[in-house]
Amino acid sequence: MSPSSSSSRKKSSPRKAPMAVIAAFLLLWLVGVATGEPGRVLEQAVQVCLSCIGIG
């Protein structure tokens, strides 16, 4: 088998690992959303965090 045909066969195989990783983190995100975490994140993000900017 020539190198080019070997590489073209490799090209056509989709990788499943990224989809599994994305699905796992999507599940994690849903768990976080279910606990009401985005509301807490929003509460923090709309206030100037003085310690974050080195003032407080």
Added chain:
Amino acid sequence: MGFLMNSSWSFPFTRTIYQGPLKVICSPGLNCYSCPAATTYCPMGSLQQLLGGLRFALENGQYYFGFSVLGSIGILGGLFGRMICGWACPFGFIQELLHKIPTRKFGIPRLLSHGKFVFLLLFVIVLPLVLVDESGLGNPWFCKFVCPAGTLEAGIPMLLLQPNLRNTIGLLFLNKFMIMLIFLTWAIFASRPFCRTACPLGAFYALFSRVRLIKLRLDEARCTNCKACHHVCPMGVKFNESPDDPECISCMACMNKACKFNAISLEIGGIPLAVPDKGISLSSKP
């Protein structure tokens, strides 16, 4: 992308930060949410805040472990990995601009690239979680003591917008100001020093280098090991030797500016996108 994350331009009139509902969206890059123009939240800042307040939250029956933040950056990491550093981070962009200043350029020892993992583990996770005051609240250690992006994007602008804050400047601000100056000066002489040595978000995305959906791939059959890709990489990656290098930000400089043999291409989930034909066939391989 950086401009999309910083698209609230009413701050010269309001003299404060954007406080609308878009701030529930995670910024893909390191972008301080106390920046007056920021319309999204910084994942590293929010994660530290949630972990610092975890004991207090649990005592009140709130299970804020940071899962939504980790989930958001995990999805982004699984899709793009450190491509975000190359294409969507405002602080990375600033470093790129500084590096264009014509001076003698220097490399960064590879050993220092481990520093960002220490910052992620210690300053973002362990210290906010473990070192708490009597009321059970921890500090956002990375934001408070290190983050030069926060000083540049939020600290200095807020001091300009709100003169009453200037009275509160102390050692804390001076420490962060010095760190910012060091990284900005370093960026003139070396490429992306903060991304390579200290960025905890870059460290997190680096964990996805092998499993991200979109990445550069090396066609070993076409690669001549000419090492042209070594010379153009802003992150010091030797792409032909380690195509899944955690430092690769998929800026595509190696693909577009260096490789003459079509050996580098962009792939999505294992399927390569069309490679621009540079008119060189395999038979021209030395």
